[in-house]
Amino acid sequence: MRAVAAVGAIALAAVGCGTDEAAEPTAGDQVTGTVTVFAAASLTETFTELGKQFEAAHPGVKVVYNFGASSALAEQIKQGAPVDVFASAAPKNMQQVVDAGEITAEPVTFVRNRLEIAVPAGNPGRITGLADFGKTEPKIALCAEQVPCGAAAKTVFEAAGVNPQPDTRESDVKAVLTKVTLGEVDAALVYRTDVQAAGSKVEGIDFPESGKAVNDYPVAPLAKAPNSAAATAFVDFVNSEQARAVFVEAGFDKP
CATH class of the missing domain: 3.40.190.10 (Periplasmic binding protein-like II)
Known part of the structure; x- marks a missing residue:
């Protein structure tokens, strides 16, 4: 495994929910x-x-x-x-x-939630699936194993029989996603919701083993x-x- 580094960047963005209605009052509607x-x-x-x-x-x-x-x-x-x-x-x-x-x-x-492969727009590293994470050529980012996205990644790699070769392990999933959006890595494992939130900056690739580690x-x-x-x-x-x-x-x- 190549040297790893940790970067604690978190990307903050707000997305709409498709409704303009205010929440219905609940038992706690008088809270302040x-x-x-x-x-x-x-x-x-x-x-x-x-x-x-x-x-x-x-x-x-x-x-x-x-x-x-x-x-x-x-x-x-x-x-x-x-x-x-x-x-x-x-x-x-x-x-x-x-x-x-x-x-x-x-x-x-x-x-x-479940994991999905994230690659920069256009997929410059020509990533096709989880097996590419076991190769030395592409630059790979993963979450640290002690955080949920890293633990889930470990589970899917074991299920797929892949020995990952990450260039960096990050402190949380948003830090991993940032590596992809900036084009600093060819691929990463993040949640599919993060791929969707990133919009046109990244592309997502599904893989069958993701069902083995639903969070x-x-x-x-x-x-x-x-x-x-x-x-x-x-x-x-x-x-x-x-x-x-x-x-x-x-x-x-x-x-």
């Missing part, structure tokens, strides 16, 4: 203040849009996000970061927070949430039909 949400990097676009919709439905609330690798977010929560809601890209990282006593409610899986995304309010009312209302909204429409449009699977 700030709700702090720690969410997996692959939720950047969808949660950014949902935050706007949630604020529109609850004028007294402001949603503040911290997007990053689920493993890193879980560690920050365990160390005492003041958080209202945690949305993870894998049950493993959510369970770590539950085991630490930071979450007492039952986490709910709200979407599922469940759980969400839950923190037991010591500084704004517990807003936390509960936000989690309810994430699990609403209105939010589901945003996720489906972005390419996520229903739970």
